[in-house]
Amino acid sequence: MTVATTTTNKVLDTVATKANNGEAETKSSLRFDTLAIHAGQKPDPHTGAVIPALSLSTTYKQSAVGVHNGFEYSRSGNPNRDDFEEAIAALEKGQYALAFSSGSATTATIVSMLPMGSHIVSVNDVYGGTYRYFTKVAPTSGVKATFVDLHDPNNLQAAMQDNTRLVWVETPTNPTLRLVDIQAIAEIAHANGALLVVDNTFLSPYFQSPLELGADIVLHSCTKYINGHSDVVMGVAAMKDTQVYEKLKFLQNSIGAIPAPFDCFMAHRGLKTLHLRMRQHEVNALAVARFLESSPLVDDVIYPGLPSHPQHELAQRQQRGFGGMVSFRIRGDLETADRFLQSVRLFTLAESLGGVESLCELPALMTHGSVSAEDRAALGITDNLIRLSVGVEDTQDLVEDVDQALNRAVLKPLDN
Ligand SMILES: *Cc1c(COP(=O)(O)O)cnc(C)c1O
Numbered sequence: 533m534t535v536a537t538t539t540t541n542k543v544l545d546t547v548a549t550k551a552n553n554g555e556a557e558t559k560s561s562l563r564f565d566t567l568a569i570h571a572g573q574k575p576d577p578h579t580g581a582v583i584p585a586l587s588l589s590t591t592y593k594q595s596a597v598g599v600h601n602g603f604e605y606s607r608s609g610n611p612n613r614d615d616f617e618e619a620i621a622a623l624e625k626g627q628y629a630l631a632f633s634s635g636s637a638t639t640a641t642i643v644s645m646l647p648m649g650s651h652i653v654s655v656n657d658v659y660g661g662t663y664r665y666f667t668k669v670a671p672t673s674g675v676k677a678t679f680v681d682l683h684d685p686n687n688l689q690a691a692m693q694d695n696t697r698l699v700w701v702e703t704p705t706n707p708t709l710r711l712v713d714i715q716a717i718a719e720i721a722h723a724n725g726a727l728l729v730v731d732n733t734f735l736s737p738y739f740q741s742p743l744e745l746g747a748d749i750v751l752h753s754c755t756k757y758i759n760g761h762s763d764v765v766m767g768v769a770a771m772k773d774t775q776v777y778e779k780l781k782f783l784q785n786s787i788g789a790i791p792a793p794f795d796c797f798m799a800h801r802g803l804k805t806l807h808l809r810m811r812q813h814e815v816n817a818l819a820v821a822r823f824l825e826s827s828p829l830v831d832d833v834i835y836p837g838l839p840s841h842p843q844h845e846l847a848q849r850q851q852r853g854f855g856g857m858v859s860f861r862i863r864g865d866l867e868t869a870d871r872f873l874q875s876v877r878l879f880t881l882a883e884s885l886g887g888v889e890s891l892c893e894l895p896a897l898m899t900h901g902s903v904s905a906e907d908r909a910a911l912g913i914t915d916n917l918i919r920l921s922v923g924v925e926d927t928q929d930l931v932e933d934v935d936q937a938l939n940r941a942v943l944k945p946l947d948n
Pocket residue numbers: 634635636637659661662702706731733734752753754755756765766767
């Protein structure tokens with residue numbers, strides 16, 4: 533299947549692992565920025581096209597029964613999907629990756645690895661869709677979850693049951709950006725015979741490598757930073773272990789929640805600038821967070837890159853950067869927050885995150901509107917909490933936009 537045509541390609545052949553033939557290959561010494569562009573992206577051996585063509589065919593010719601070039605039927609394997617998976621495996625420092633039609637489909641497929649009667653321990657402020665799946669869908673196949681404050685890893689041991697097969701973590705969490713110590717959690721999970729899944733959507737592989745910290749499966753909603761341009765819904769899981777890979781690969785094909793070739797093509801294109809985007813997301817997020825922290829119109833700012841973040845030390849230890857998400861509590865109430873969200877000019881009021889354009893939202897009524905008022909209070913999701921997905925626009929333009937919107941929201945109610 534792999535045709536190395538140049539010396540460069542021979543070097544790159546050892547870059548990532550071959551997700552499809554299960555060979556564990558030499559770890560590449562190439563660095564992130566190079567891998568983002570070259571892993572899984574060899575020129576087409578037949579045409580020389582630098583960017584491999586979109587492969588829309590659903591089926592592939594066999595020269596004799598069972599003899600083919602690695603592809604039979606596009607649900608089971610597709611060249612654009614393979615390329616994308618190879619790139620993610622390299623960037624997540626895994627051996628393998630498997631792509632799915634959404635982050636949620638990735639979650640569902642991982643959970644379907646579990647036998648009837650299994651138990652999951654999940655971080656309590658897990659992504660809303662994951663919470664919904666764990667509480668409303670997983671129980672129909674005999675899988676139950678309990679939700680635990682894992683920001684203190686000492687809480688995990690007491691929550692482990694004989695049938696606990698998975699520990700599910702997100703870090704930083706949404707929208708209060710609390711961190712979980714992946715290494716500490718991995719040790720306890722493994723001592724109890726459970727696998728650790730880390731949802732790495734918020735930081736991307738550029739800023740955090742959960743597999744190196746002991747996680748067994750890393751998961752992404754590619755819809756966010758990986759694709760990065762708010763025009764693809766897709767998910768991916770990466771892992772090192774061959775048995776875990778084979779099980780998930782079987783389920784990827786059996787359940788069939790696979791991404792379209794075009795989405796793989798788009799997400800792979802987005803992935804090539806992940807490092808550039810993440811650097812600018814972070815520069816901008818830090819500038820906005822510092823500005824907010826200096827403002828008398830703001831009660832508090834939550835950003836792991838600020839020394840005021842209660843887990844700033846853990847962020848410095850387990851992450852290579854702090855990401856593009858900033859949350860803050862505006863001085864005032866829900867109406868003040870709403871006025872801020874109506875006053876911003878560059879930030880768009882919308883759900884989702886991780887795109888090049890800046891977005892803002894009110895978790896209490898939008899992304900976390902289905903969480904009960906009681907749980908919202910327990911999680912710190914107050915009515916004046918605003919979440920920003922800071923994009924890659926000009927830093928000063930974003931700071932000035934936040935400044936003017938704060939003034940309009942807090943000082944003078946909109947009278948238009
Ligand atoms: C968006 C998101 C998901 C779900 O991904 P979809 O692609 O929307 O299905 C899972 N986890 C986190 C942290 C997310 O932000």
